[in-house]
Amino acid sequence: MKKLALSMLLAMSLTTSVFAAPTVLPLWPEGVPGAKNIGPEKFDRGSVSNVSEPSLTLVGPAVDRPNGTAVIVAPGGGYVRESFDREGLQYATWLSTLGVTTFVLKYRMQEFGHPAPLQDVLRAVRLLRARAGEFGIDPNRIGVMGSSAGGHLAATAGTLFDHPLGRTGAELDKVSARPDFLVLMYPVIAMEAPAAHMGSRKALIGTSPSPELVQLMSLEKQVTPKTPPTLLIHTQADQAVPVENSILFYQALTRNKVPAEMYLFEQGAHGMGMRDGLANASQWPRRAEEWLRARGLLTAPTPPAK
Numbered sequence: 001m002k003k004l005a006l007s008m009l010l011a012m013s014l015t016t017s018v019f020a021a022p023t024v025l026p027l028w029p030e031g032v033p034g035a036k037n038i039g040p041e042k043f044d045r046g047s048v049s050n051v052s053e054p055s056l057t058l059v060g061p062a063v064d065r066p067n068g069t070a071v072i073v074a075p076g077g078g079y080v081r082e083s084f085d086r087e088g089l090q091y092a093t094w095l096s097t098l099g100v101t102t103f104v105l106k107y108r109m110q111e112f113g114h115p116a117p118l119q120d121v122l123r124a125v126r127l128l129r130a131r132a133g134e135f136g137i138d139p140n141r142i143g144v145m146g147s148s149a150g151g152h153l154a155a156t157a158g159t160l161f162d163h164p165l166g167r168t169g170a171e172l173d174k175v176s177a178r179p180d181f182l183v184l185m186y187p188v189i190a191m192e193a194p195a196a197h198m199g200s201r202k203a204l205i206g207t208s209p210s211p212e213l214v215q216l217m218s219l220e221k222q223v224t225p226k227t228p229p230t231l232l233i234h235t236q237a238d239q240a241v242p243v244e245n246s247i248l249f250y251q252a253l254t255r256n257k258v259p260a261e262m263y264l265f266e267q268g269a270h271g272m273g274m275r276d277g278l279a280n281a282s283q284w285p286r287r288a289e290e291w292l293r294a295r296g297l298l299t300a301p302t303p304p305a306k
Contacts, residue, residue, distance in 0.1 A: 151187025
């Protein structure tokens with residue numbers, strides 16, 4: 001019965017978020033910083049590439065009483081493409097059943113390289129915080145969730161939110177870009193062997209990055225006590241992005257006394273998304289829901305006293 005109820009909720013949410021015209025918010029209406037003419041975006045089997053106009057696609061909560069929590073979802077794809085449907089809209093549909101307002105991030109990738117993705121994710125946090133009232137969200141309950149390279153991008157938001165390279169001189173730079181929590185799915189974290197995913201590294205920082213840039217983008221080395229509470233999910237079976245990436249980040253969080261939880265499952269290849277048939281790994285959405293609920297992120301705010 002629980003599975004049937006969840007399926008019905010997912011179908012309801014899918015109906016409202018996919019068949020209705022989605023709300024798409026441009027990240028840089030005043031003009032994309034460092035704009036390039038790289039031709040049109042490319043769409044292939046649910047993935048998008050060649051992004052030059054970053055945006056947020058809004059998927060609203062599918063329950064009567066939204067809880068005010070917002071999540072920016074960064075799909076993965078090695079900074080070469082973004083798995084927009086499977087690691088974007090699918091996650092958003094699930095989060096909508098929990099009362100969360102979700103924004104799927106379409107960000108710049110290899111055609112621009114660092115720091116364009118960092119600028120895009122920090123701009124997304126600032127935009128939602130500045131317009132929280134318009135979207136019915138709590139400006140102190142804005143999280144970033146990412147998978148694979150999208151997990152690396154989410155982790156950059158949680159570690160480099162104050163970095164000068166994340167600012168462009170826009171008025172919104174005055175708004176805090178620090179997320180309030182992170183959810184990292186089989187994330188790329190390290191930029192050095194043996195744990196590094198070299199494809200993501202090459203796409204983001206090139207074939208011959210400086211040692212300083214490698215250190216900066218090795219996010220296990222950028223964790224501080226200001227890094228937000230984090231949930232990590234990874235598997236032993238991941239042959240693309242080694243599980244050590246999550247372990248290194250978790251260890252850094254622990255050293256810095258940042259609240260963190262980590263689930264390491266046996267089964268589930270890289271990019272598992274919300275796939276069934278992976279034993280305990282298929283239950284990660286339930287574990288994530290428990291973590292969000294325990295942090296008070298799924299409880300509707302108390303209305304002010306009259």
